[in-house]
Amino acid sequence: MRYIPNSPQEREEMLKEIGLSSAEELFRTIPGDIRLARPLNVSEPLAENEIIAAFEGMAARNTATQKPSFLGAGVYSHYSPTIVDHLLQRSEFFTSYTPYQPEISQGTLQYIFEFQTLVAQLTAMEVANASMYDGSTAMAESYLMAQRVTRRNKIVVATSVHPEYREVARTYTKHGDAEIVEAAFDEATGRLADLSALDDKTAALVVQSPNFFGCIEDLSELAAKAHEVGALFIVVVTEAISLGLLKAPGACDADIVVGEGQSWGIPASFGGPHVGFFATREKFVRQMPGRLCGVAYDKDGKRGFTLTLSTREQHIRREKATSNICTNQGLIALAATIYMEAMGKQGLEEVAVQNAQKAAYAKNAIAAIDGYSIPFSAPTFNEFVVRGPRPANEILEAAREKGIIGGLALSKYYPGRENEFLVCVTETAARESIDLLLDSLR
Amino acid sequence: MSIKKVTSHPTQNEALIFERSQAGRVGYRLAKLDVEEANLDSLIPKELRRDDGLAGVPEVSEVDVVRHFTRMSSWNYSIDLGLYPLGSCTMKYNSRLNEKVARIPGFAGLHPLAPEEESQGALELIYRLQEALAEITGLPGVSLQPAAGAQGEMTGVMLIRAFLDKRDGEASKERRVMLIPDSAHGTNPASAALAGFTVKTIRSTADGITDMDHLRELCNEGGVAGVMFTNPNTVGIFERNIKEICDTVHNAGGLVYMDGANMNALVGVARPGDMGVDVIHLNLHKTFSTPHGGGGPGCGPCCCTAELAEFLPVPRVVLEAASPDAKFRLDYNLPNSIGRVKAFFGNFGMMVRALSYIYTHGNDGLKEATEAARAQRAVSRAQTRRHLRQTIPVGRYARGDLLAQEPGKERRRHARHRKTPDRLRLSSDDRIFPARRGRRDAYRADRVRRPCRPRCVRGGDDRYRSRGKGRPRARKERTAFDTHRTPR
Ligand SMILES: Cc1ncc(COP(=O)(O)O)c(C=O)c1O
Numbered sequence: 001m002r003y004i005p006n007s008p009q010e011r012e013e014m015l016k017e018i019g020l021s022s023a024e025e026l027f028r029t030i031p032g033d034i035r036l037a038r039p040l041n042v043s044e045p046l047a048e049n050e051i052i053a054a055f056e057g058m059a060a061r062n063t064a065t066q067k068p069s070f071l072g073a074g075v076y077s078h079y080s081p082t083i084v085d086h087l088l089q090r091s092e093f094f095t096s097y098t099p100y101q102p103e104i105s106q107g108t109l110q111y112i113f114e115f116q117t118l119v120a121q122l123t124a125m126e127v128a129n130a131s132m133y134d135g136s137t138a139m140a141e142s143y144l145m146a147q148r149v150t151r152r153n154k155i156v157v158a159t160s161v162h163p164e165y166r167e168v169a170r171t172y173t174k175h176g177d178a179e180i181v182e183a184a185f186d187e188a189t190g191r192l193a194d195l196s197a198l199d200d201k202t203a204a205l206v207v208q209s210p211n212f213f214g215c216i217e218d219l220s221e222l223a224a225k226a227h228e229v230g231a232l233f234i235v236v237v238t239e240a241i242s243l244g245l246l247k248a249p250g251a252c253d254a255d256i257v258v259g260e261g262q263s264w265g266i267p268a269s270f271g272g273p274h275v276g277f278f279a280t281r282e283k284f285v286r287q288m289p290g291r292l293c294g295v296a297y298d299k300d301g302k303r304g305f306t307l308t309l310s311t312r313e314q315h316i317r318r319e320k321a322t323s324n325i326c327t328n329q330g331l332i333a334l335a336a337t338i339y340m341e342a343m344g345k346q347g348l349e350e351v352a353v354q355n356a357q358k359a360a361y362a363k364n365a366i367a368a369i370d371g372y373s374i375p376f377s378a379p380t381f382n383e384f385v386v387r388g389p390r391p392a393n394e395i396l397e398a399a400r401e402k403g404i405i406g407g408l409a410l411s412k413y414y415p416g417r418e419n420e421f422l423v424c425v426t427e428t429a430a431r432e433s434i435d436l437l438l439d440s441l442r
Numbered sequence: 443m444s445i446k447k448v449t450s451h452p453t454q455n456e457a458l459i460f461e462r463s464q465a466g467r468v469g470y471r472l473a474k475l476d477v478e479e480a481n482l483d484s485l486i487p488k489e490l491r492r493d494d495g496l497a498g499v500p501e502v503s504e505v506d507v508v509r510h511f512t513r514m515s516s517w518n519y520s521i522d523l524g525l526y527p528l529g530s531c532t533m534k535y536n537s538r539l540n541e542k543v544a545r546i547p548g549f550a551g552l553h554p555l556a557p558e559e560e561s562q563g564a565l566e567l568i569y570r571l572q573e574a575l576a577e578i579t580g581l582p583g584v585s586l587q588p589a590a591g592a593q594g595e596m597t598g599v600m601l602i603r604a605f606l607d608k609r610d611g612e613a614s615k616e617r618r619v620m621l622i623p624d625s626a627h628g629t630n631p632a633s634a635a636l637a638g639f640t641v642k643t644i645r646s647t648a649d650g651i652t653d654m655d656h657l658r659e660l661c662n663e664g665g666v667a668g669v670m671f672t673n674p675n676t677v678g679i680f681e682r683n684i685k686e687i688c689d690t691v692h693n694a695g696g697l698v699y700m701d702g703a704n705m706n707a708l709v710g711v712a713r714p715g716d717m718g719v720d721v722i723h724l725n726l727h728k729t730f731s732t733p734h735g736g737g738g739p740g741c742g743p744c745c746c747t748a749e750l751a752e753f754l755p756v757p758r759v760v761l762e763a764a765s766p767d768a769k770f771r772l773d774y775n776l777p778n779s780i781g782r783v784k785a786f787f788g789n790f791g792m793m794v795r796a797l798s799y800i801y802t803h804g805n806d807g808l809k810e811a812t813e814a815a816r817a818q819r820a821v822s823r824a825q826t827r828r829h830l831r832q833t834i835p836v837g838r839y840a841r842g843d844l845l846a847q848e849p850g851k852e853r854r855r856h857a858r859h860r861k862t863p864d865r866l867r868l869s870s871d872d873r874i875f876p877a878r879r880g881r882r883d884a885y886r887a888d889r890v891r892r893p894c895r896p897r898c899v900r901g902g903d904d905r906y907r908s909r910g911k912g913r914p915r916a917r918k919e920r921t922a923f924d925t926h927r928t929p930r
């Protein structure tokens with residue numbers, strides 16, 4: 001077998017060395033009646049070219065990847081420099097283990113440290129962790145953390161937060177004592193409007209910006225409202241590229257910033273693996289979930305890096321840990337780190353500006369088409385809602401026949417909003433494809 | 443003439459990227475904006491935009507980035523350099539074929555919200571992997587949504603909770619105890635807590651398996667929702683009383699969760715479903731060869747009995763009809779589901795790799811891999827035992843993947859010591875945890891030192907002062923790297 005390092009002869013010798021006559025004997029501690037007496041019913045072993053052919057065949061049936069697409073809603077198409085995928089495939093990163101032993105993991109630890117720093121800089125927060133599974137679980141964990149910090153149990157969350165994120169948070173909190181109240185957005189602006197649920201039992205106010213409809217929230221004002229009642233202010237970011245242009249949540253007085261880092265050079269890959277990030281104020285660091293890497297000095301004063309504040313984690317606190325997360329998204333955090341460093345200060349801003357410009361071009365042009373309008377007035381970044389003259393599913397179906405994936409029908413998540421769809425335009429959308437989209441709507 | 447092997451790095455202290463930053467360097471180029479540029483203020487008002495100029499974010503060239511990461515990588519030990527003898531965190535060879543197929547544009551570029559008709563290949567792949575894992579575990583209900591082992595555990599115990607709530611109604615409130623062996627991985631109790639269970643610890647016997655008397659005693663105390671055990675357990679021993687454990691817990695009205703982190707020792711040989719297990723999680727990043735990648739990403743499928751399948755996370759991938767033009771579909775209509783545990787469908791890219799691994803090995807190969815792992819284990823155990831007898835005192839754990847443990851023999855501490863080059867060794871006594879070193883500085887690279895100072899990695903710099911008094915000696919390797927940089 002290709003991946004088994006020793007030959008059948010070698011294995012036979014090994015068996016002899018330990019005094020066994022057959023491989024079956026290796027399993028003598030497993031009672032006979034629970035052993036599998038037949039071969040597994042899975043595929044025959046396949047050769048490399050057979051596997052490539054089979055997988056290419058399956059991939060070819062993902063016809064969506066052959067069309068220009070204006071889908072966003074938590075997963076975005078962005079250009080990723082070639083070196084990102086190249087460097088992350090270096091064996092020393094790619095085949096390494098969780099950095100529990102700092103003496104053989106300084107490479108991993110240093111990039112985690114840089115990842116944490118970049119996340120902290122872009123969100124303008126004091127500390128960030130080594131990563132979460134994705135944005136949705138990062139948000140779910142932020143609810144639990146807010147409850148621990150405030151010792152209150154009510155979470156007020158905007159309905160304009162990504163619907164799948166809210167579903168995940170519901171799963172994570174349903175066996176605790178959290179009370180989740182969903183707060184409505186304003187029909188005219190698309191921004192969070194109803195703050196009547198905020199009270200002195202509220203642990204946190206949770207908003208996404210840009211929100212699911214692409215609208216940029218007025219974070220400073222919402223932070224003040226949350227802080228007035230002693231609640232934490234949690235900001236969710238699903239489009240990390242927006243951080244290059246928009247006011248950082250930390251600068252708007254957020255207490256916890258969580259989000260999805262897929263936009264930092266990570267392929268869509270049908271929804272994962274991506275990378276969640278989690279940042280907060282230093283005073284809350286002991287309540288933060290997930291791994292944290294810190295700087296350390298050896299006895300000669302040389303700098304190194306090591307996992308730290310591990311008492312928060314489940315190895316030590318077990319059922320009292322701040323979270324059950326162990327394996328996180330290490331390698332994807334590496335990809336995100338390479339992306340952010342390669343793009344650098346200028347690139348992160350330029351790519352954000354291009355997104356805003358291209359989306360604005362598409363938004364204005366669509367609004368000018370007969371029968372189409374933009375229902376929400378708040379400023380947007382690279383996504384916006386369009387209201388069409390007929391059900392969005394029909395409009396998108398027609399576009400698809402012309403070879404374009406025009407966006408996401410809102411009715412998937414917001415029943416009743418039949419004529420509306422979400423359009424996302426990033427720097428990867430060439431003007432010709434935007435114009436194709438416009439044609440398909442006309 | 444002999445060529446001297448390169449054993450050391452050009453520098454032992456690769457600077458942080460923030461220390462390498464030089465104003466004005468760029469390492470990217472975007473295509474020119476191809477639409478008319480609008481006034482930014484008219485799109486997004488100033489007060490909603492950043493005004494800090496992204497302070498602190500590095501400015502480096504492409505080659506700076508390549509060198510930076512290549513140099514850092516040389517500080518890591520990894521599978522491709524040699525053996526990583528861990529137990530439950532099985533570290534396997536990570537096939538490059540898996541990487542190749544995961545990068546096929548039809549997979550890597552697929553948006554999770556693309557129409558189902560246009561994502562048939564991805565749905566098929568998920569379905570095929572579900573089927574394979576159901577066969578390997580003997581448990582027919584499979585969800586690939588969990589992102590790692592711990593999330594698979596949480597999903598699994600939530601299935602148990604949902605099952606009990608449905609079966610017992612109000613009375614389920616009285617059943618909130620999860621029994622977990624003392625040797626269990628810390629994620630087990632932490633996951634049980636997320637599903638609202640309290641934990642009671644089961645003792646192990648002297649030969650490292652579950653103490654059946656203690657298990658019975660705990661079951662008799664009542665309130666038992668279930669047991670979470672690992673098999674082979676985390677000290678590497680197969681729980682030979684597995685059927686009895688399952689019967690005892692089932693008779694007490696509870697369900698059995700198996701932590702499948704050690705499935706590598708069982709694939710093709712025995713199936714948890716045939717042992718009486720109700721629900722299990724697998725780690726594709728262990729048993730099925732997807733890279734551990736310095737701590738992730740993982741994929742932690744949850745497999746369960748047909749009885750528990752109605753509670754699995756939503757959505758599920760199903761096959762519409764077994765006809766030639768079969769269609770795969772996402773089923774959202776699962777009223778008893780525990781809900782979603784992750785956005786979209788899980789770490790799909792890991793599923794592609796795992797299926798490629800399964801196809802490479804095929805039915806015989808999977809079993810052969812288990813046998814090879816086990817033979818290897820048994821041999822090195824015999825060798826280690828000889829060695830340990832002389833060097834290492836008897837300890838509590840022998841954390842390996844599988845010991846053919848004879849009853850009565852004491853367990854010995856697994857030799858964790860690995861030979862590493864001296865230069866990589868940080869003496870643990872001298873590790874200074876951030877809290878002791880200007881706390882704020884501790885978690886952020888940009889606050890460790892002032893950014894952008896030329897020749898900033900200098901001996902005698904105050905941040906390099908050791909914990910003790912006095913200035914450290916300026917060390918050559920600390921300055922080596924920056925000597926080529928032009929001073930301002
Ligand atoms: C026995 C055992 N259970 C559970 C886990 C958790 O898995 P993960 O790290 O993928 O969350 C691990 C490994 O970390 C393990 O060794």
